[in-house]
Amino acid sequence: MTVEERIVAAVKEAIGEMAGQTIDTDQIVLQKTRKEFEGDLTLVVFPFAKRLGRPPGPLAEAIGQAVAGRVREVVFYNVAGGFLNLSLQPAYWLSFLETNAGNESYGYRPAPEKEQKPVVVEFSSPNTNKPLHLGHIRNNLLGFSVTRILEAAGHSVVKVNLVNDRGIHICKSMLAWMKYGKGETPGSTGKKGDKLVGDYYVKFESLLHEQVRRLIDSEGFSEEEARNRAPLMVEARELLRRWEAGDPEVTGIWKMMNAWVYEGFDATYRKMGITFDKIYYESDTYLLGRDIVRQGLSEGRLEKKDDGSVWADLSLWKLDEKLLLRADGTSVYMTQDIGTAQLRYDDFHPERMIYVVGNEQNYHFDVLKKVLTVLGKPYAGMICHLSYGMVELPEGKMKSREGKVVDADDLMDEMVETARRTTEELGKIQDLGQDETDSLNHMIGLGALKYFILKVDPKKNMLFNPSESIDFNGHTGPFIQYTHARIRSIMRSAGTERLAAPFPRLGERILNEKELSLLKNLHSFEGAVVEAAREFSPALIANYVYELCREYNQFYHEYSVLNEPDRSLSDFRLQLSRLTGLTIGNGMKLLGIGVPEKM
């Protein structure tokens, strides 16, 4: 049990004895004491004052006395208004540092038992006719980081990707390539496969748009009708029909073009540093949902309309009916999601299934959960939509169809290029070889980008302005990486022998303000990890690490580590720096960001 937990327990006990009533643990608010007050931890007493009908001041006093008597580490307390400030004995902080200074996995819970049920996290989920853009970057980084955070919090995790590789939209890019491609390939054009296919999708849409406009003008059709009647659309539907019928020519082209796309995606994932444990393809799974729906129909859980379409009645939750099978028996998006959920459940028997999907699909996931409930599926309650906000451009939402996107590859390349220029300008690392320099610049460039995105609360929309490049100074990834490099530099100078020496005895020496606040900061890393796992929020880690670095840089500026003449004090600061470095590294690892030895 941590000290915080023991204090909370003591408070609970004390109040129980004083008032004869029990208080919920989560009603006991213990926060860090603000800098302007004396103490380490602060208990907010107001809520209890009200319940016990006693004035806050004296009550705080009484609780303080009780806690000091029960928790050994609490050596002093003071009351300010309705706040009870508790001070821990300095030796507590020192022993904390002593036990953790060399702990490479500080902040991480031990790996889970084999029999523990995993959490399945789906993220990325690309569409094979759209190259990845900034919106996908947020999805990928979030999803990947959340899996690392869950692992650090002691969960077993499976990372899955669901590739949307079939449907009418895929036929569109195929059709455009068949009609106008003249046999182009990634090899013949030197283009990345996903980009090449994406270009044909855009080409289809723009040609279709022309046809639609002409039909509206000449025949007076409505937009919808014109879209339906446009020759290109008719051909695309015919292509889909042939695909579903297994036409060898069509599936051959489909396989070939998909292979191009996957090669392109792989390159992008590699650059981003993202990996998966399992990749699902909708073309493999889309029929499964249909069977489940038919089964549900035969069990009387669903309704069939006169035209043959199948619906789920969600009026119990004040939602509309939801279509699950069209009149012609084909499936819709929701039908597929039912199938993939089932498959995932069968494959992993998870405790939870998390979907990292944008908040534009909030309604969809609400409905999915309800539909699975109607179907009586045991995993209906396991579905958890990790809903994140859009990345907006200054002119609004990104739209693939209109080509208004920030391309993922381009953006990453620009970041690396900026890193390269900055590294050269500063000229601090001449001793590295070309390969090392390249990988350093990659680390810094990607670090800046990833941090920029992950520091924002996932739930919130965020803005990206392409004309203002992402910063490398201030509240940024490179700032954190730089702090790490500084610390590593000290570690190298100190040498392994000194680091391995017994922990210094400081005697009666009082830690200075910076040392103490650094220690407290380090101490709260574990809590930050647990909180981030509970909230699915890498932003909490990002902001924690930043705060830690700011704290360290102030300390570094004000006090010397290796040049401190008092040897034991110098050793203490060395260990303090060491744990700071480890914590920065471990924190950044949870964000999928590397930290350098030098920069």
Next chain:
RNA sequence: GGCCCCGUAGUUCAACGGAUAGAAUAGAAGUUUCCUAAACUUUAGAUACAGGUUCGAUUCCUGUCGGGGCUACCA
């Protein structure tokens, strides 16, 4: 129209209902004989508006204004 989300310094982001709303950046002024100045210090600057709930509201409720999303036999 109905439903949901969001309005915090010029800008981008913080703040379990808790003490004087934090940072960064842009602006102004400084710090290099000292372990990496991608750093540090000082300075100025914000809760859209109007009510309510409470010991206490950026946070919860209501209304107004502003922005975004969803509301497909698209995915």
